[in-house]
Amino acid sequence: MARSMLIISRQSPWSGPSAREALDIVLAGGAFELPLGLLFLDDGVFQLISAQKAARLEQKDLTANLQALPMFGIESLYAAKRSLRERGLDDAQLSLPVExxxxxxxxxxxxxYDHVITL
Incomplete structure (x- = not known):
């Protein structure tokens, strides 16, 4: 039986490659039908905000990758309430349904989860 894995994404989409790397791991695991969860924590919650303007920062927009998660069987998506609150965000601003x-x-x-990876 496959061991479960939780990916914790703690970086904003514009702070470097970590946010993209976390999504790449989750999408790859989903393609192999591994039991995965994705938690957005700290500045990682900024990835969930719709209408990102990544081009202004010369970054790639992660929205399409995030929207693809359910197609890869990744439905265990979570966000920390405290992280949202500390950044002045609420769940109405989120582009994905998360717990x-x-x-x-x-x-x-x-x-x-059996394994936890933090990026």
Whole structure:
């Protein structure tokens, strides 16, 4: 049986390659039907905001990759409530349906997975 993996994406889409790398890992794992989850934490929640203007920062827009997650069987998507609140965001601004977790929920989520990778 395949071991489960949680990818924690903590970087904004414009702060470097980490956000794209996290999505690449999740999409590759989904193609092989691995049990995966993706958690957006800290500045990683900025990836979920619709209407990103990546071209202004000479970056590639991650929106298409994010929208492809369900097509690859990745439906376990999570975001930290505290991360959203600390950045002045709310769930109405998110481009994907994610399960919002409080601090206790984050701990429980991490404990459910066999492997955790943080980018």
């Amino acid at each position: 919002l977790l409080d601090d206790a929920g984050l701990g429980a989520l991490i404990n459910r």
